[in-house]
Amino acid sequence: RKGLADTALKTANSGYLTRRLVDVAQDAIIAEEDCGTLDGIYVSSLTEGGEVIERMVDRVLGRVALDDIVSPYTDEVIVEANQEITEELAQKIEDAGIDRVKIRSVLTCQAKRGICALCYGRDLARGRTVIQGEAVGVIAAQSIGEPGTQLTMRTFHIGGTASGRAEKSMLEAKTDGKMSFINVETVRNRDGLLVVLNRNGELAIVDQDGRKKERTKISLGARLYINDGDQVKVGQMLAEWDPFTLPIITAVAGKVKFGDITEGVTVKELIDNLTGLSRRVVVEPKDANLRPRISIKDENNRTIKMKGGKGVARYLLSDGVHILKNEGEEVLAGDIIANIPRATTKTKDITGGLPRVVELFEARKPKEFAIISEVEGLVSFGKVTKGKRKVVVTPEVGEPAEYLIPKGKYVIVHEGDKVMAGEALVDGPTNPHDILKALGVKELAKYLVNEVQEVYRLQGVRINDKHIEVIVRQMLRRVKIVDPGDTRFLMDENVERIIFEEENEEVIAAGKQAAVGEPLFLGITKASLSTESFISAASFQETTKVLTQASVEGKADFLIGLKENVIMGRLIPAGTGSRQFNKMKVGMDQPEVPEGAIDEMDSDILIPADVDAGVFPGGVGKNGA
Secondary structure, rough: OOOHHHHHHHHHHHHHHHHHHHHHHOOEEEOOOOOOOOOOEEEEEEEEEEEEEEOOOHHOOOOOEOEEEOOOOOOOOOEEEEEEEEEEEHHHHHHHOOOOOOOOHHOOOOOOOEHHHHHHHOOOOEEEEEOOOHHHHHHHHHHHHHHHHHHHHHHHHOOOOOOOOOOOEEEEEEOEEEEEOOOEEEEEEOOEEEEEEEOOOEEEEEOOOOOOOEEOOOOOOOOOOOOOOOOEEOOEEEEOOOOEEEEEEEOOOOOEEEEOOOOOOOOEEEEEEOOOOEEEEOOOOOOOOOOOEEEEEOOOOEEOOHHHHHOOEEOOOOOEEEEEOOOOOEEEEEEEEEEEOOOOOOOOOOOHHHHHHHHHHHOOOOOOOEEEEOEEEEEEEEEEEEOEEEEEEOOOOOEEEEEEOOOOOOOOOOOOOEEOOEEEOOOOOOOHHHHHHHHHHHHHHHHHHHHHHHHHHOOOOOOOOHHHHHHHHOOOOOOEEEEEEOOOOOOOOOOEHHEEEEEEHHHHHOOOOOOEEEEEOHHHHHHHOOOOHHHHHHOOHHHHHHHHHHHHOOOOOOOOOOHHHHHHHOOOOOHHOOOHHHOOOOOOOOOOOOOHHHHHOOOOOOOOOOOOOOOEEEEEEEOOO
């Protein structure tokens, strides 16, 4: 019964998603052959937990190479710039061991209206390069929306139970080769194993030609069973870690000293129901000036300094941290002094499927999202103000960035840590708007493509990346004015990217100052309602609001997209109705006859006037009688 009710409700949901997608993408039409862009995106294999989920070859098939793709060993050009990557060429790229390729993408297409054929690549319905006038936006919307109805009915097949993923806690080598540590900071623990101290390190296995066969992110606190430069065999254990806790590890040896850790004030004893053991858990103190912390002291009772000028061995503890060591206890480098339980195994049911896709396309901020650093630099902590903790990230050059973190949220970075732009300071789901701010349009698009694909992949549905890219391009087509310069724009105004660029070109040509804008990331509903065409927006949702707004602004609709033309009953600007065929005349090729030649040519066929109308010369009647 649950399955049947779900199916009915979700079919409606999925149909609405398709409608919104069609509406936002309907004016994405192939408008020209080549926009002449010099920009593109890198594509490599998709890996998760060291396993290849999707090969690079499958991802670049039918796309157009931006630059020449050259074999690293023979210097032979496999694919020329602006050439489509066919099945044979894709196989050659794989055989040459190239692990990432720069291709043209809808996201970086410079076409003023619509999209150009080379940035789109192969028309997946016909298996050849897309032709001008193809309505690729509608195709993209239907390609994403149609499996939505399948996603919805899938609960019916699973029977409501979620397929929970077993947490991985170890890493094995998938190939033979030489171990290479990338940006990994380690320390040897009391068992002689290396323990990872930072969060953004990777382990790579390199073959004898120096090609990276596999790369895996390694988590903080992982114990490594190999050293940098070791030879490894398939199936060899490389590392293991505790998947259920985030450890706080000391990088130096010394004596544990507690600060502001008082029983009943900042710490309470809890008895574990399962094991019957008691644990000390940090609780949020009522007094904002108390900062529970653990320091590591030397023989002279001084806090030990870290190597490489990374501050001192002092670890701040926030709400919910379990303390594992006692005051005065001697610790060695690599010991775990405290840990934080992780929210374990989030079950992935397909009910997370359709709502998750909608959440991504509507550009919603997730609840309790991670706070990410917008700059690369070193972390330091400021004062607690109004119950919020200040985290400061100081780059080598430029202004430091400050983030206020609410109490009770666990900060996953420590004093003196180096963070990259886009790295999380607080655990939680990622907010796409922050990715756009910190890392830019390409990284945001990559995140969205991967997240949407993950939902469909769990259901065994295959969608080509380019469809999602078309929708993302439409979501990013507006710009917020940060500095109007000498243009006609106002501060904080939202304008179409095309209008923004055209205005800037005019202003620069006149020798004046151009406007500065930052890309806006709008959800599909909002993007549909803020199109240039008010007829298309009014026929979508909130009709009265859209029409009153348009009349107040005195807008004109130039009937550029499909929808406006359908409503006005005109020929749609796609297929044979597209702009380039407007001036084409249809007729047969016939040789032109010069004047005057007609008399000589036809004189023997013309009938003299004095002949009886019913009889031709030769005595034949009109009807062959």
